[in-house]
Amino acid sequence: MQEITILPPDQHKAGFLQRFMAIIELEEALVNARTSQDVARAYNQLIDFVLSECEIHAPEGADVRAVLMAMSRAEWINLQRAVGSSNGGAVPPPNGD
Numbered sequence: 001m002q003e004i005t006i007l008p009p010d011q012h013k014a015g016f017l018q019r020f021m022a023i024i025e026l027e028e029a030l031v032n033a034r035t036s037q038d039v040a041r042a043y044n045q046l047i048d049f050v051l052s053e054c055e056i057h058a059p060e061g062a063d064v065r066a067v068l069m070a071m072s073r074a075e076w077i078n079l080q081r082a083v084g085s086s087n088g089g090a091v092p093p094p095n096g097d
């Protein structure tokens with residue numbers, strides 16, 4: 001599998017409230033999913049969010065969506081935590097600013 005690096009938006013990137021509201025909607029869609037199709041739709045929306053809002057470093061020609069689809073459960077959990085509403089859709093910088 002190809003290695004990619006995903007950097008969620010930091011707290012200074014414009015569009016915070018839009019991202020925050022989008023993440024809340026995605027989280028609610030996952031919680032309220034009644035069928036496997038609902039779950040698949042919500043995860044596809046999460047992937048779309050990551051592809052549109054995160055800074056992604058990948059080898060040229062890499063199929064980033066395919067790499068995301070092949071992540072382990074632990075990697076998914078880390079990704080969801082990084083972009084989730086508990087972080088406001090932003091990861092605080094390492095120095096705590």
